[in-house]
Amino acid sequence: MTNKIRIATTSLGGCFGCHMSFLDIDERILALAELVEFDRSPLTDIEHCTNCDIGLIEGGVCNSENVHVLREFRKNCKILVAVGACAINGGLPAMRNFIPLEECLNEAYLYGIGVENAQIPNDPELPLLLDKVRPIHEVVKIDYFLPGCPPSADVFWKFLTDLLAGREPSLPYDLVHYD
């Protein structure tokens, strides 16, 4: 065991754009790697998180699996962070909230333009969709929020360096964007 700060990350109902933006810290990731190690994350392929300090959650809650993953993160992370517009208010996936779920599925899998072998996927391994996409703070307690679509690399850097230095994280005006 090392004394490094342990970070886990995941994307729920997101596009991985926030993860891509995180990687835009570029060579600063080397300095970060001196201080932290990554646990469960798409960057490591570790499947479950154990005793982490910081959990970064991208995306909103769209299906039953998202709920389980989010609860696993809350249980194992001391500090849980909502990253990006979708985690904070559902974002673009939540724009399906105004259309009944059955209509969405019908359009995507039965009657939409160019659909072949029309059938609604029903493999038991597929997580069931929620009737509405929800922001993650409605499901578990969230400690910090990083707005943006995506938050810029500098937002990640400012937030993590504040936290790692033991400061209360804060974002100056230039780093606060909802778009």
Next chain:
Amino acid sequence: MSNSITIDGKPIPFSEGQTIMEAATAAGVYIPHLCHHPEYTPHGSCKLCNVKVNGRICSACTYPAMDGQDILNNTQELTDDRQKITQMLFVEGNHFCPSCEKTGNCQLQAVAYHLNMLDDHFPLFYPTRAVDASHEALMIDHNRCIFCTLCVRASQQKDHKDVFAISGRGLNKHLIVNAQSGLLKDTDISMNDQAAHICPTGAILIKHTAYQVPIGERLYDHKQIDQVSLASETLKHDK
């Protein structure tokens, strides 16, 4: 000393008949607001301009300045209240900034930035609201309406047309237009009306202009709303 109030301890002169908002703006003191506009009768509905006057909460845009008032404006308590009010405005409508063409030029967003609002705090309503794109030059996206009534006032007071009104109460409150069909195309609004340009959010939009200025180079992307607001409104109050 006569005709003077203090805001956060700073003495500010006022002239008879001025509201606290008018006196503050003239003196270069920003009080956050959304439903207030210096050219229209104050409405006092958004409550962002709540200030503490001699210990009591009042709306600065409607409350008259009176000699000797001791006013608190820029305090942590009021900033927290204003942030909660702004969060309520966000969750009550559907404000998806990344897909809104008003992003960067939106006063609701800019006030939220100014208050360092990082989340919505409350559960989201996701109300089902319509878009009226019937008019050839304008559109209404009801998802983004915050019921500030600026379009209602602009249409009545400047355009002398009465195109807009607010109907219903509480959760059922909504913006309506003056046409049998309920559609904007059947009203007498025109693109040059004040009412077409006054919306602080992306609820009333001019078509075909959306991305003339790229995201990142827009009004509030690098300037805070307090600077923008004071620069544009000081002149108008003085008229």
